[in-house]
Amino acid sequence: MSEQVPDIAPDATGGLDPEALESVLAAPGARFRHDYLEIRDLRVVFDGFVAVDGVDLTVTQGDLRFLIGPNGAGKTTIVDAITGLAPATGSVQFGGVELVGKPSHRIVRAGVGRTFQTASVFDELTVLQNLDIAAGAGRGPLTMLRRRHVVPPEVEAALETVGLAHVRDLPAGVLAHGQKQWLEIGMLLVQDARLLLLDEPVAGMSQAEREETGLLLQRIGEQRTVVVVEHDMEFLRAFAASVTVLHQGRVLSEGTVAQVQADPRVVEVYLGSGTHGRGRGTSAASPQPAAPAASTEVE
Amino acid sequence: MTGATDVTGTTDVTGTASATSTTWWRRPSARVWGGVAVAAVVLFGLAPALLSDFRLNLLAKFLCLAMVAVGIGLAWGRGGMLVLGQGVFFGIGGYLMAMHMKLADAGPGGVPDFMLLYGDGVVPGWWEPFRDPVVTVLAILLLPAGVATLLGLAVFRRRVRGAYFAILSQALAAAFAILLVGQQKVTGGTNGLNGFRSFFGFDLADPVNKRMLYFIAAGVLIAMVVVVRLLMHSRYGELLVAVRDQENRVRFLGYDPANVKVVAYAVAACFAGIGGALFAPVVGIISPADVGVIPSIGFLVGVAIGGRATLLGPVLGAVAVSWAETGLSEQFPSFWTYFQGALFILVVAFLPQGFASLGGLWRRRRGASDGASTDPSAGTHPPADAPGPDAPAPDAPDADASRTAGRHA
Numbered sequence: 001m002s003e004q005v006p007d008i009a010p011d012a013t014g015g016l017d018p019e020a021l022e023s024v025l026a027a028p029g030a031r032f033r034h035d036y037l038e039i040r041d042l043r044v045v046f047d048g049f050v051a052v053d054g055v056d057l058t059v060t061q062g063d064l065r066f067l068i069g070p071n072g073a074g075k076t077t078i079v080d081a082i083t084g085l086a087p088a089t090g091s092v093q094f095g096g097v098e099l100v101g102k103p104s105h106r107i108v109r110a111g112v113g114r115t116f117q118t119a120s121v122f123d124e125l126t127v128l129q130n131l132d133i134a135a136g137a138g139r140g141p142l143t144m145l146r147r148r149h150v151v152p153p154e155v156e157a158a159l160e161t162v163g164l165a166h167v168r169d170l171p172a173g174v175l176a177h178g179q180k181q182w183l184e185i186g187m188l189l190v191q192d193a194r195l196l197l198l199d200e201p202v203a204g205m206s207q208a209e210r211e212e213t214g215l216l217l218q219r220i221g222e223q224r225t226v227v228v229v230e231h232d233m234e235f236l237r238a239f240a241a242s243v244t245v246l247h248q249g250r251v252l253s254e255g256t257v258a259q260v261q262a263d264p265r266v267v268e269v270y271l272g273s274g275t276h277g278r279g280r281g282t283s284a285a286s287p288q289p290a291a292p293a294a295s296t297e298v299e
Numbered sequence: 300m301t302g303a304t305d306v307t308g309t310t311d312v313t314g315t316a317s318a319t320s321t322t323w324w325r326r327p328s329a330r331v332w333g334g335v336a337v338a339a340v341v342l343f344g345l346a347p348a349l350l351s352d353f354r355l356n357l358l359a360k361f362l363c364l365a366m367v368a369v370g371i372g373l374a375w376g377r378g379g380m381l382v383l384g385q386g387v388f389f390g391i392g393g394y395l396m397a398m399h400m401k402l403a404d405a406g407p408g409g410v411p412d413f414m415l416l417y418g419d420g421v422v423p424g425w426w427e428p429f430r431d432p433v434v435t436v437l438a439i440l441l442l443p444a445g446v447a448t449l450l451g452l453a454v455f456r457r458r459v460r461g462a463y464f465a466i467l468s469q470a471l472a473a474a475f476a477i478l479l480v481g482q483q484k485v486t487g488g489t490n491g492l493n494g495f496r497s498f499f500g501f502d503l504a505d506p507v508n509k510r511m512l513y514f515i516a517a518g519v520l521i522a523m524v525v526v527v528r529l530l531m532h533s534r535y536g537e538l539l540v541a542v543r544d545q546e547n548r549v550r551f552l553g554y555d556p557a558n559v560k561v562v563a564y565a566v567a568a569c570f571a572g573i574g575g576a577l578f579a580p581v582v583g584i585i586s587p588a589d590v591g592v593i594p595s596i597g598f599l600v601g602v603a604i605g606g607r608a609t610l611l612g613p614v615l616g617a618v619a620v621s622w623a624e625t626g627l628s629e630q631f632p633s634f635w636t637y638f639q640g641a642l643f644i645l646v647v648a649f650l651p652q653g654f655a656s657l658g659g660l661w662r663r664r665r666g667a668s669d670g671a672s673t674d675p676s677a678g679t680h681p682p683a684d685a686p687g688p689d690a691p692a693p694d695a696p697d698a699d700a701s702r703t704a705g706r707h708a
Binding site for chain 2: 083085103104105108109113114116120121122123124125129130132133134136137138139143144145146147148187191
């Protein structure tokens with residue numbers, strides 16, 4: 001398409017609207033109380049290559065968990081396995097429902113929502129249509145076959161929350177990258193996901209946008225279960241409630257940001273120095289002074 | 300005729316979107332009914348007045364083919380399913396109607412003539428129900444859609460798509476034609492079923508009844524276009540486009556894309572079946588040559604040339620291509636095939652969204668020169684925190700009709 005995007009000035013507005021989020025999150029908290037993600041002995045094997053090797057992971061409601069690790073650690077693969085995109089064995093339960101073996105759309109209906117590394121919105125549909133589709137998985141045939149006469153209130157609230165109300169009638173394809181990511185988060189909100197799996201949600205965003213996104217995720221995380229796959233260590237330090245470090249398909253370390261940063265095995269993995277992965281059990285000798293450097297990777 | 304259809308084309312194909320404007324004639328419902336009125340005037344007023352009985356009957360035939368095209372526009376243009384085997388559903392509809400007409404001509408308990416000629420003169424059991432006109436009409440409406448639903452569920456659940464689906468549907472058309480040829484005793488073989496004398500009790504030799512057939516075809520076609528228009532603008536229509544462009548993403552919103560596609564596929568099959576059912580009495584014959592691979596591709600060519608993702612592109616394309624085919628083959632026999640091939644190549648190379656996209660291009664050109672006289676996003680939304688003058692957005696809200704053409708071939 002030949003249109004010039006800059007004229008539309010997608011960044012002409014402010015950004016996210018935390019107040020509008022309150023109406024999205026107005027649902028009684030009791031609904032979410034028993035939600036937690038419990039992964040036991042998850043294994044994903046592609047053609048003999050073990051991408052995820054016996055991962056145990058528990059994320060409770062109200063947590064904002066970050067998954068980090070070097071490339072190939074299996075972060076995205078775990079998200080794929082939870083959502084039925086990668087063939088998995090073991091057990092993944094959310095809110096007491098077993099997810100392994102279910103087709104993707106049923107997993108979603110169990111309350112699991114995800115985003116992708118590359119924002120994948122429906123480029124040719126408008127922002128409003130994108131959100132409306134996300135809100136509609138439970139609609140009956142009669143509603144589906146009619147026009148949308150009024151904008152559903154949850155869609156309206158989500159539009160305000162992710163700061164896209166002024167571009168609601170533009171095709172999503174013309175949005176700036178950061179706005180697409182926000183649209184994806186908005187779609188998760190309206191689809192009423194209780195477990196949100198976000199794959200690099202702030203990639204390509206400006207510093208100010210990262211800040212806003214982080215605060216938004218924190219607020220959502222107070223009510224729901226949120227798992228973020230992220231490379232940006234600064235973002236992680238600012239907003240993570242807890243961190244799980246993965247390495248070569250296994251959980252290497254888990255805890256608060258400070259605990260993980262102090263873990264010598266994490267330091268070794270991130271500094272690498274040629275022994276990448278081979279010294280998994282023998283890392284106690286790792287030099288302590290290097291500990292702060294663990295977090296400098298991206299800076 | 301062609302001039303008149305062009306008028307409907309420019310008024311409706313290009314402007315289905317801007318629901319935001321307040322002028323009454325721009326409102327979507329006004330546009331639909333305006334389009335229906337124009338189409339009715341052309342098809343029920345102008346065409347019968349201007350065309351000879353022979354030409355009118357030809358037009359009726361083209362309208363039957365256009366019914367298939369309307370369905371293809373929905374399934375292919377909007378749903379991204381390259382349906383290369385619509386001849387199967389066209390054939391099911393056509394043969395069902397033809398069987399009924401043969402049985403009715405033979406009289407109660409009678410045997411169709413060709414069965415006496417090729418077979419043992421016994422009407423097979425599965426023919427018998429179609430002596431009843433009600434059963435026949437119900438079967439025409441339900442059987443193609445039912446077959447498409449079963450087939451679609453089997454195919455789309457296994458995530459067969461793209462070229463694989465196209466090849467599969469085409470193979471089906473080939474198999475169907477071969478089956479018809481092979482079962483000469485019950486299907487008439489290569490000759491198909493022909494020589495119908497009456498249509499639900501009306502004598503087909505009477506020009507008045509022929510004319511009535513044309514009116515039926517015209518009315519049915521208009522109804523189909525309205526149905527597709529309603530579907531396109533429903534929530535389902537939006538979802539269908541979403542499935543076409545990002546099938547996996549839709550899955551992660553909690554929908555099963557297979558079900559979404561099956562609906563469009565079944566509607567397309569139903570339309571093709573109805574088209575076939577009217578084709579048989581209009582043309583007076585239905586044979587394997589009307590349902591195989593070549594006619595199945597022929598259905599598609601008109602849709603591609605007209606503009607597959609638009610509302611009227613498929614209809615106008617199908618009628619225009621059939622019209623040109625007849626006209627040119629009268630002038631230069633054996634030349635038409637080359638012309639059709641060349642036109643197809645030109646359209647695919649230079650106008651991938653078909654002739655209907657010309658209207659959109661022209662509008663965009665004009666909109667660009669008009670500048671930012673209208674600001675749709677601000678107009679719709681006074682309370683939104685004013686995007687201000689730096690958001691002209693020439694024609695951005697038209698994420699619709701001619702623009703939403705998809706990436707799938």
